[in-house]
Amino acid sequence: MHQAVAAIDIGGTNTVIGLVNRDGKILGKDSLRTTDYTDPKDLVAAAAKKIFALVDVSRSQNGGCALAGAGIGTPNGNYFSGTIEFAPNLKWKGVIPLAEYFSAALQVKTVLTNDANAAAFGEMYFGGAKWMKDFIFITLGTGLGSGIVVDGRMIYGHDGFAGELGHVIVMQHGRQCGCGRKGCLEQYCSATGIVKTYLEIIRSSDPQALDSLGSTVVDAKTIYEMALSGDENAFYAFNYTGEMLGLALANSVAYTSPQAIFLFGGLAQAGELLFNPTIISFEKNLLNIYRDKIKILPSSLPENDAPILGAASLIWNELPAAL
Amino acid sequence: MHQAVAAIDIGGTNTVIGLVNRDGKILGKDSLRTTDYTDPKDLVAAAAKKIFALVDVSRSQNGGCALAGAGIGTPNGNYFSGTIEFAPNLKWKGVIPLAEYFSAALQVKTVLTNDANAAAFGEMYFGGAKWMKDFIFITLGTGLGSGIVVDGRMIYGHDGFAGELGHVIVMQHGRQCGCGRKGCLEQYCSATGIVKTYLEIIRSSDPQALDSLGSTVVDAKTIYEMALSGDENAFYAFNYTGEMLGLALANSVAYTSPQAIFLFGGLAQAGELLFNPTIISFEKNLLNIYRDKIKILPSSLPENDAPILGAASLIWNELPAAL
Numbered sequence: 001m002h003q004a005v006a007a008i009d010i011g012g013t014n015t016v017i018g019l020v021n022r023d024g025k026i027l028g029k030d031s032l033r034t035t036d037y038t039d040p041k042d043l044v045a046a047a048a049k050k051i052f053a054l055v056d057v058s059r060s061q062n063g064g065c066a067l068a069g070a071g072i073g074t075p076n077g078n079y080f081s082g083t084i085e086f087a088p089n090l091k092w093k094g095v096i097p098l099a100e101y102f103s104a105a106l107q108v109k110t111v112l113t114n115d116a117n118a119a120a121f122g123e124m125y126f127g128g129a130k131w132m133k134d135f136i137f138i139t140l141g142t143g144l145g146s147g148i149v150v151d152g153r154m155i156y157g158h159d160g161f162a163g164e165l166g167h168v169i170v171m172q173h174g175r176q177c178g179c180g181r182k183g184c185l186e187q188y189c190s191a192t193g194i195v196k197t198y199l200e201i202i203r204s205s206d207p208q209a210l211d212s213l214g215s216t217v218v219d220a221k222t223i224y225e226m227a228l229s230g231d232e233n234a235f236y237a238f239n240y241t242g243e244m245l246g247l248a249l250a251n252s253v254a255y256t257s258p259q260a261i262f263l264f265g266g267l268a269q270a271g272e273l274l275f276n277p278t279i280i281s282f283e284k285n286l287l288n289i290y291r292d293k294i295k296i297l298p299s300s301l302p303e304n305d306a307p308i309l310g311a312a313s314l315i316w317n318e319l320p321a322a323l
Numbered sequence: 324m325h326q327a328v329a330a331i332d333i334g335g336t337n338t339v340i341g342l343v344n345r346d347g348k349i350l351g352k353d354s355l356r357t358t359d360y361t362d363p364k365d366l367v368a369a370a371a372k373k374i375f376a377l378v379d380v381s382r383s384q385n386g387g388c389a390l391a392g393a394g395i396g397t398p399n400g401n402y403f404s405g406t407i408e409f410a411p412n413l414k415w416k417g418v419i420p421l422a423e424y425f426s427a428a429l430q431v432k433t434v435l436t437n438d439a440n441a442a443a444f445g446e447m448y449f450g451g452a453k454w455m456k457d458f459i460f461i462t463l464g465t466g467l468g469s470g471i472v473v474d475g476r477m478i479y480g481h482d483g484f485a486g487e488l489g490h491v492i493v494m495q496h497g498r499q500c501g502c503g504r505k506g507c508l509e510q511y512c513s514a515t516g517i518v519k520t521y522l523e524i525i526r527s528s529d530p531q532a533l534d535s536l537g538s539t540v541v542d543a544k545t546i547y548e549m550a551l552s553g554d555e556n557a558f559y560a561f562n563y564t565g566e567m568l569g570l571a572l573a574n575s576v577a578y579t580s581p582q583a584i585f586l587f588g589g590l591a592q593a594g595e596l597l598f599n600p601t602i603i604s605f606e607k608n609l610l611n612i613y614r615d616k617i618k619i620l621p622s623s624l625p626e627n628d629a630p631i632l633g634a635a636s637l638i639w640n641e642l643p644a645a646l
Contacts, residue, residue, distance in 0.1 A: 085612075134481040148578065150480070155473050157580020158457040159616065162473075164577040167610045169570060179610055247492060254487040255471065255578045257480020287490045287502055289408075293482065 004065040009307035010074035012089040019054045020312035024126035028054035048105035070110040071315030073118030078160040120147025122310030128300040140267035144186035188244040191220035198237040239277045246281025264299035327388040332630035333397035335412040342377045343635035347449035351377035371428035393433040394638030396441030401483040443470025445633030451623040463590035467509035511567040514543035521560040562600045569604025587622035
């Protein structure tokens with residue numbers, strides 16, 4: 001019988017679960033609403049039930065599989081303790097020993113980390129970083145998350161909280177961040193950041209455009225579409241975002257000298273609109289010893305399945321290949 | 324017979340060599356002028372001769388020792404290749420396979436890295452980081468060098484050039500750096516940086532002080548002495564340096580989440596004058612999950628012997644304890 005792992009991605013709204021083999025094939029998938037469960041133990045019980053159901057289905061469809069472990073990606077996940085700690089985007093307050101709960105429910109080894117680290121593992125096992133030992137993975141979603149891999153190993157730091165590049169201060173006295181400080185990178189380079197940039201541009205230079213927006217809700221997607229259709233302000237918003245991101249990434253290189261930097265998430269899907277200004281700014285701001293060596297690449301993980309592929313690779317990484 | 328390693332610190336002006344045992348005891352020390360040797364092979368031959376002489380002396384004084392290896396700290400040293408690469412502060416141009424030269428001359432395993440990384444190894448083996456697995460080591464000399472240790476291992480990156488925090492751009496369009504770019508951290512936080520800061524302060528706000536300097540050469544030491552004797556401009560120069568350094572170190576934490584950050588070098592010896600504003604700025608600029616967890620400490624390596632203790636620990640790190 002083949003082996004598979006349970007992959008669990010805890011999101012603010014939905015929790016996705018999957019059954020994934022060592023090759024990254026998704027044998028089954030299901031989901032539940034995170035917000036339906038005020039007690040995390042109830043979510044674990046419901047998710048475990050669905051995982052066992054997927055294992056049962058795999059018996060008839062794929063010749064069956066044995067559950068070898070479970071991997072969890074979650075906001076504010078701490079790899080060392082297996083806990084979720086004070087996650088502002090989840091209803092559960094304080095410190096939640098979620099890995100312990102899942103391990104008890106599923107009776108397999110369970111590993112947990114934050115969602116950006118999990119996605120970075122996914123890139124290393126099933127994506128474009130398969131043959132790389134040193135890379136940085138950036139998720140450009142509502143915020144900016146990151147995972148830093150050095151010599152084939154994820155950097156966790158002494159307390160499990162390494163790799164918070166979204167909260168590097170890139171502009172003293174800059175934009176207010178949700179973390180309470182000002183000028184954090186994610187206030188410039190994220191879906192939220194580009195909206196702020198766009199609105200700043202039209203407020204200061206093109207009030208007419210502001211009027212013509214009317215009741216349109218401006219989000220990263222509408223800015224993308226406007227830029228594609230020739231709107232100069234939207235195009236400039238992407239340019240500015242890329243300039244800021246390129247500089248921040250050039251600075252990141254001085255820490256870990258990676259072989260590549262992968263961009264993932266909604267904003268990264270804007271393609272050249274984002275990548276062109278980012279790469280120009282990156283090369284311009286790189287120290288000479290690093291120039292023309294480091295690639296900025298789109299993640300090659302499928303957008304929808306990346307979280308569970310990431311959670312799966314997190315646990316596969318700890319299970320001996322011989323099993 | 325006990326074992327010892329040859330420790331070699333290549334500087335722009337002098338090269339210091341030492342014989343160091345596994346406990347960090349310096350059994351012998353000597354030096355030669357780097358600038359006397361236009362061909363690095365000649366320096367290696369002369370240094371090797373001095374190393375063998377130290378081994379001979381140790382026979383009579385310390386019961387003798389066998390040479391177990393050699394460690395080299397050098398500007399622009401690349402650990403992976405054992406080479407010095409395009410060092411602006413050395414006369415030798417291009418790529419110099421110095422580890423290979425020393426290994427051939429001494430007939431022992433030889434390891435080379437850049438001087439800041441070597442000093443970081445020294446802190447880990449013989450200094451305040453003895454029991455730490457995650458720390459950052461900063462040298463505040465003419466420039467700013469750094470070594471980053473994660474989970475007990477030095478970060479080298481994919482090409483051997485990781486840990487160049489002196490060249491993180493902290494001020495867009497800021498002070499001109501020798502690297503060709505503008506706004507690098509070492510233009511603010513180093514002996515060179517504080518002089519620039521002091522001169523900027525008095526030029527813009529206190530031209531009288533500028534006149535009264537007359538022909539005095541202003542260096543970091545005179546600014547230190549002026550600050551101690553109550554000179555407000557000098558005191559403010561330290562404050563500004565600390566503010567910039569504290570912010571940069573707070574940003575560094577978001578990468579590797581270290582347990583401590585060690586400050587070494589001339590400027591670090593200014594004590595509270597530098598540490599107080601640095602720590603205040605550091606804590607103010609830290610993301611909340613890191614606050615009150617991370618210590619900023621003076622290096623506990625002896626200033627003069629740090630380079631050879633660093634070079635020695637670099638090679639001890641690779642020799643099995645059983646030897």
